[in-house]
Amino acid sequence: MTVTAIIAEAVDEALLPFPASPDAHLTDPLTRATLRVQSQMLAATRAFLTGRGFQELLPPIIGPVTDPGIRGSKQVDVDFYGHKYKMMTSAILYKQASLLAFDKIFYIAPNVRLEPLETAVTHRHLAEFHQIDVEIRDARREDAMDLAEQLVGHVIAEVLTRMPAELDLLGRDTDALREVFAGAFGRVGHQAATAELIGLGHPQDPAAEIDWQAEEIVSARADRPFFITDYPKGSRGFYDKENAEQPGVLRNFDLIAPEGYGELASGSEREHDYATLVTRMRETGENPAKYGWYLDLARRGIPASSGFGIGLERFTRYVTGRQAAWQASAYPKLPGVVSA
Numbered sequence: 001m002t003v004t005a006i007i008a009e010a011v012d013e014a015l016l017p018f019p020a021s022p023d024a025h026l027t028d029p030l031t032r033a034t035l036r037v038q039s040q041m042l043a044a045t046r047a048f049l050t051g052r053g054f055q056e057l058l059p060p061i062i063g064p065v066t067d068p069g070i071r072g073s074k075q076v077d078v079d080f081y082g083h084k085y086k087m088m089t090s091a092i093l094y095k096q097a098s099l100l101a102f103d104k105i106f107y108i109a110p111n112v113r114l115e116p117l118e119t120a121v122t123h124r125h126l127a128e129f130h131q132i133d134v135e136i137r138d139a140r141r142e143d144a145m146d147l148a149e150q151l152v153g154h155v156i157a158e159v160l161t162r163m164p165a166e167l168d169l170l171g172r173d174t175d176a177l178r179e180v181f182a183g184a185f186g187r188v189g190h191q192a193a194t195a196e197l198i199g200l201g202h203p204q205d206p207a208a209e210i211d212w213q214a215e216e217i218v219s220a221r222a223d224r225p226f227f228i229t230d231y232p233k234g235s236r237g238f239y240d241k242e243n244a245e246q247p248g249v250l251r252n253f254d255l256i257a258p259e260g261y262g263e264l265a266s267g268s269e270r271e272h273d274y275a276t277l278v279t280r281m282r283e284t285g286e287n288p289a290k291y292g293w294y295l296d297l298a299r300r301g302i303p304a305s306s307g308f309g310i311g312l313e314r315f316t317r318y319v320t321g322r323q324a325a326w327q328a329s330a331y332p333k334l335p336g337v338v339s340a
Contacts, residue, residue, distance in 0.1 A: 016123075016324055018332075022340045026330060033166040034328055037159055038316045042108065044158035045132055048151055049106050057098055059091040059107040059133065065290050067092050069237025071209065073113035087112040090309065092239060093294050095135035096270055099303045107133040108312070115335040122212050123324035124262045124314055128333040132315070134267075135307035141241075141251045141269040144306035145227055148255055148265055149185050151310070152225065156180050159319055172321035176259060179224045185255070186226035193218060193228050209235045210254070212262070220260035229253045238280035240268040255308075261318040267308025274298040 019025035026032075046056065062078050067090035076087040091109045098105045109131045119125035134151075136143060156177055159167070167174055190210070197204040197214045204214045210228060218228075231240070233248045240250040252268030271277055277298050281288045288295060316328035326332035331340055 016327075018326070018334060018337055018339070022331060025332070030170060030322075031327065031330075033169045034316065034320050034322060035330060037163050037166050037170075037320050038312070038328060040159055040163055041155050041316060041319065042312075044155045045108075045151065048154045049104075049134070052104070054104040054106050054134070055102040057102075057105050057107055059109040060088060060094055061110060062087055063094070064293065065093065066090065067237060068284070068286055069239075073115045073119075076112050076114060089113045090131070091133055092237075092307075092309070093291075095133055095307055096239070096272065096302050096305060097294070097297055099135060099137045099305055100297070103137040105135050107131070109133045109309075117336045119212065120335045120337065122216070122262075123326075124212070124317075125335055126313060126325055126329065126333055127335050129314075129325070129329070130312040131309040132312055133307070133309045135270075135305050137303045137305050139269075139304075139306040141229075141253060141267070141306050144267045144269070144308050145187075145229075145253055145255075148267065148308050148310065149225075152255070152264070152315075153180055155315075156319060167320070170320050170322070172319075176223070177319065179258070182224060185224065186222075188226060188228055189230045190228055190232065191230070207232050207234065215256065215262045216260060219256050219258060219262045222256065222258040224258050225264070226256055226258075227253045228256060234284070236268070238277060238284050238286060239270050241271045242280075253308075255310075257314075257318045259318075262314070263311070264315055264318060265308050265310040267306065269306045270304070272298060272302045272304050 062080065062085045064085055066075060066086040066088050075089055078085040078087060088111055090111055091107055111131055112128050115125045115127055160174060160177060193210060194204045194206045197217060200217060202214050202217055209231060230249045231252050233242055233250055236250055236252055240252045243249045243251050254263050255265040257264045271280060278288050313325045313328040317325050322328055326334050333339060
C-alpha cells in the first residue's frame with residue numbers, strides 16, 4: 001500500500017458518522033459490545049498489575065502544572081480559588097511523586113487535551129481520554145518495555161478467552177490478535193524508523209517525533225506490535241532521561257500496534273536529578289518556576305524510575321477492531337466536535 005493510499009484510507013475511516021445523541025451511541029449493539037470488552041480489559045489490567053505488587057492510586061484531575069509534552073495540543077485552565085490550575089493532560093509528574101509512597105504504582109487516569117483540529121481525521125485522537133499509567137521505582141527502560149509487552153499480551157489473552165461473542169459481533173479478526181503471542185515484540189530505533197519512512201517517500205523529520213501520518217504508515221506495514229525506541233533529545237518532554245552513553249538520545253519508547261492502529265503506549269526511563277531537570281526544562285522552553293512543588297521534591301530526592309502510559313480507548317479500539325477511538329468511549333469527545 002502506498003503512503004498516499006494509507007493516509008487517504010485513514011481520513012476516510014476517521015470521518016465516520018458521529019452519533020447525533022448519546023442514546024443513539026449508547027444503545028448501538030456495537031458500542032455495547034465494545035464497552036463490555038473494555039470493562040474486561042480494565043479488570044484484566046488491574047488483576048495483572050495488582051498480582052505483581054502494584055498499588056493502584058486515584059490520580060489528580062487538576063493541579064498547578066501538568067505534562068507539557070503533549071504534541072501541539074492545548075491545556076485547559078481552571079480557576080482554583082484565584083489560582084490558575086490545569087486539567088491533567090498526563091499525570092506523569094504525579095506518578096514520579098507517588099513513588100515516594102509505593103515502589104510500583106498505577107492509575108486509570110482521565111486526561112483532557114484540546115487537540116489540533118486536524119487530528120480529528122487520525123481516528124486515534126480524542127480531546128478526553130483515559131490512560132493506564134504505570135510507574136516502577138528503580139527500573140530501567142527495558143523493565144518498563146517488558147512489563148508493557150506482558151500486560152498487553154495478558155489483556156488480549158483474557159479478552160480472547162472471556163469475550164468471544166463480543167469479538168464475533170464486532171467482526172474482529174481474532175487470528176490477527178493472536179499474532180501478539182507469536183514471540184517477543186520487535187524493537188526498532190527512531191533513526192532506523194525514520195530512514196525507512198524517508199525511503200517510503202514520507203518526509204519524516206529525523207529530529208522530531210514520528211508524526212501521526214508516519215505512525216499510520218509503519219503501523220499499517222506491521223502484523224505484530226513493536227517498539228520504537230531512542231527518540232532524539234528535544235522531541236519529548238524534560239522528564240525523559242537522556243542516554244549517558246549516547247548524548248542527544250533519550251531512553252524512551254513508543255509501543256505501536258499493527259494493522260494501522262498506531263501508537264498504543266509511550267514510556268521512558270525518567271530524569272530525576274534536580275539540576276538536570278532544571279536544565280532540561282529550560283532547553284524545552286519551560287519555565288522552572290511553574291514547577292515549584294515538583295522541583296522541591298526533586299531537590300529533596302525523587303526516586304529513579306521508568307514507566308509508561310497506555311491509551312485505553314486506543315487499546316480498546318485495537319482489541320475490538322473498531323475504526324475510530326471515539327467508538328471506544330461511552331461519551332466521546334472528538335477534537336472540534338461539540339457533544340454531550
